[in-house]
Amino acid sequence: MLATPPQGGRVMNRREFLETFAAAAVLPALGGQQPSQEWGSPVFDLHFHLRPQPAANVAHLDGAGVAKANLLTRGGALAQVTAVQNAAPGRFIWFNSSDVTKPDAEQMLTQAVKSGAQGFGEMKFHVAADGPELRRMYALAADLRVPILIHFQEVDHAANEGTWSAGFAKTFASMLQAYPRTTFIGHADAFWANVSADYHNEAVYPTGKVARGGVTDRWLGDYANLFGDTSAVSANTALSRDPEFTADFLKRHQDKLLFGSDCSCRDGHGAGYDNPAAPRMSGKCVARETLSLLKRSTSPAIFQKIVWGSLDDEGLIRATSSISSYSYLSIAGVL
Numbered sequence: 001m002l003a004t005p006p007q008g009g010r011v012m013n014r015r016e017f018l019e020t021f022a023a024a025a026v027l028p029a030l031g032g033q034q035p036s037q038e039w040g041s042p043v044f045d046l047h048f049h050l051r052p053q054p055a056a057n058v059a060h061l062d063g064a065g066v067a068k069a070n071l072l073t074r075g076g077a078l079a080q081v082t083a084v085q086n087a088a089p090g091r092f093i094w095f096n097s098s099d100v101t102k103p104d105a106e107q108m109l110t111q112a113v114k115s116g117a118q119g120f121g122e123m124k125f126h127v128a129a130d131g132p133e134l135r136r137m138y139a140l141a142a143d144l145r146v147p148i149l150i151h152f153q154e155v156d157h158a159a160n161e162g163t164w165s166a167g168f169a170k171t172f173a174s175m176l177q178a179y180p181r182t183t184f185i186g187h188a189d190a191f192w193a194n195v196s197a198d199y200h201n202e203a204v205y206p207t208g209k210v211a212r213g214g215v216t217d218r219w220l221g222d223y224a225n226l227f228g229d230t231s232a233v234s235a236n237t238a239l240s241r242d243p244e245f246t247a248d249f250l251k252r253h254q255d256k257l258l259f260g261s262d263c264s265c266r267d268g269h270g271a272g273y274d275n276p277a278a279p280r281m282s283g284k285c286v287a288r289e290t291l292s293l294l295k296r297s298t299s300p301a302i303f304q305k306i307v308w309g310s311l312d313d314e315g316l317i318r319a320t321s322s323i324s325s326y327s328y329l330s331i332a333g334v335l
């Protein structure tokens with residue numbers, strides 16, 4: 001059962017989530033360019049870190065067969081974002097993050113949204129998930145009507161790395177309840193490892209059969225304001241470990257999942273990719289690996305919904321009983 005939100009608060013409904021991007025700046029369509037159909041559907045990558053050179057951003061998209069991407073940036077990145085957008089009109093939107101431990105974080109993020117950023121992220125800082133630093137950002141995201149994408153991690157990848165947005169499994173339900181007007185997008189190790197009920201922060205990327213009832217699985221169903229970003233090795237591992245679970249998970253949460261890659265390879269084919277914590281992915285493109293995993297794990301309709309949205313050939317929303325997480329991007333003019 002979903003806990004009752006605090007007095008005066010209420011859980012965000014799907015129409016409000018659709019409007020999350022509607023007030024933000026929108027981009028033109030692909031300008032006559034035909035997006036790649038390599039995957040049987042055009043693909044939007046929610047989790048794409050800005051590369052310094054505009055051509056490098058486009059090269060990864062083209063190599064991976066991705067039509068559009070969301071640039072994750074930090075600080076004063078507007079000039080770089082503009083250069084990338086000018087190099088490939090219609091193919092990039094952007095989120096922005098700012099050091100939440102600094103007193104000017106709210107001012108910086110507000111200015112970014114005024115300049116065209118359509119969300120906060122990636123929020124990756126050594127603070128508690130329910131701490132005052134991130135609470136300020138949760139409230140601001142609600143006020144500005146933009147989503148916030150958060151990196152949750154409890155186990156070091158390298159010595160003395162520390163935790164990021166710590167306490168997800170123990171505390172984050174209280175944040176979902178306390179900030180019902182905030183659209184949260186979960187990402188990274190702790191978010192995805194907790195699809196399994198037997199996870200206790202003992203491994204970076206746990207493997208083996210999934211124990212049903214993990215908090216991430218439950219909360220995606222219970223809370224209208226929580227969505228999942230399928231990026232990085234963390235999501236790829238979680239969705240690879242138990243095919244039967246994955247098929248059911250994707251079906252049940254098809255309206256709450258958004259494709260992302262978080263891939264650092266150079267060419268969309270794996271060149272230069274190396275993650276010591278995940279040797280199985282060495283030399284591979286995370287975008288390609290996860291797109292392939294999703295495609296073989298679910299139906300074409302659900303795959304399209306997760307990676308692009310419920311669009312017809314003219315880019316319009318098909319009449320469906322529920323609106324997918326990516327359809328809000330289409331309604332806003334992003335897709």
